[in-house]
Amino acid sequence: MTMYQTVTEADTQLRDGTIKLHGPSGFEGMRKAGRLAAQILDAMVDLVQPGVTTGQIDDVVRQMTLDGGAVPATLGYRGYTHSCCTSVNAVICHGIPGDKVLRDGDIINIDVTPLLDGWHGDSSRMYLVGDVPLKARRLIDVTYECLMIGIDKAKPGARLGDIGAAIQAHAEKHRYGVVREFCGHGLGRLFHDAPEVVHAARAGTGPELKSGMFFTIEPMINLGKPGVRMMEDGWTAVTRDRSLSAQFEHSIGITEDGCEIFTASPKGLDRPPYA
Numbered sequence: 001m002t003m004y005q006t007v008t009e010a011d012t013q014l015r016d017g018t019i020k021l022h023g024p025s026g027f028e029g030m031r032k033a034g035r036l037a038a039q040i041l042d043a044m045v046d047l048v049q050p051g052v053t054t055g056q057i058d059d060v061v062r063q064m065t066l067d068g069g070a071v072p073a074t075l076g077y078r079g080y081t082h083s084c085c086t087s088v089n090a091v092i093c094h095g096i097p098g099d100k101v102l103r104d105g106d107i108i109n110i111d112v113t114p115l116l117d118g119w120h121g122d123s124s125r126m127y128l129v130g131d132v133p134l135k136a137r138r139l140i141d142v143t144y145e146c147l148m149i150g151i152d153k154a155k156p157g158a159r160l161g162d163i164g165a166a167i168q169a170h171a172e173k174h175r176y177g178v179v180r181e182f183c184g185h186g187l188g189r190l191f192h193d194a195p196e197v198v199h200a201a202r203a204g205t206g207p208e209l210k211s212g213m214f215f216t217i218e219p220m221i222n223l224g225k226p227g228v229r230m231m232e233d234g235w236t237a238v239t240r241d242r243s244l245s246a247q248f249e250h251s252i253g254i255t256e257d258g259c260e261i262f263t264a265s266p267k268g269l270d271r272p273p274y275a
Contacts, residue, residue: 033121034262164201177226
């Protein structure tokens with residue numbers, strides 16, 4: 001049976017399997033953290049160019065996070081030593097920044113999570129590097145559509161399975177693979193919490209959505225089959241068939257009559273091309 005817990009800002013919140021229900025102060029905290037995440041991703045539009053390294057991206061993310069009065073939640077998380085994840089081409093998620101040079105035609109997902117005043121703003125977007133082939137652009141378009149179709153299902157009284165079912169149907173209509181090994185998650189004062197938000201599911205199943213729930217929706221869609229292979233570093237996940245992969249992520253809160261997107265771009269730069 002699904003357990004819910006109404007929490008206040010002063011409560012000590014534990015990763016205990018309960019789904020947290022937040023009040024107005026939680027929404028305000030998430031708005032601030034989410035806005036900073038969005039502003040950082042907005043700044044990536046001009047930075048992502050052929051010749052830039054993923055390590056340079058990480059440096060800018062870290063400095064912008066600190067300048068915004070936050071700390072990168074990923075820095076030191078389970079031994080991770082970077083301020084963001086940079087997933088290029090066939091990397092599904094958790095790509096580690098370093099010396100890799102972006103080249104014309106690449107696609108990259110940048111995933112950031114500033115921790116601001118105790119609240120996590122978790123978001124990612126895809127970026128086009130130079131002249132990107134049409135098949136990659138189409139994958140990115142459909143992946144963004146999957147995210148927004150999932151968000152459209154996020155409202156009180158719906159089930160978590162409704163989100164995954166809608167995402168899966170749209171992706172598979174285009175003959176793309178939906179990654180099962182990674183999913184969205186509850187968040188707030190905790191980085192990763194209940195519930196798990198799967199992106200391939202059966203409608204009408206899973207916990208009921210209630211006002212005050214905070215979680216991410218972050219579909220990972222492959223140009224080929226959905227299979228995943230983990231690299232030896234223990235973090236980087238790649239497509240088993242080496243096909244391209246794309247992902248978008250928003251942090252949202254369930255309201256009385258729908259949901260609020262905490263990580264929407266202040267400049268309207270939510271999907272490429274970011275002209």
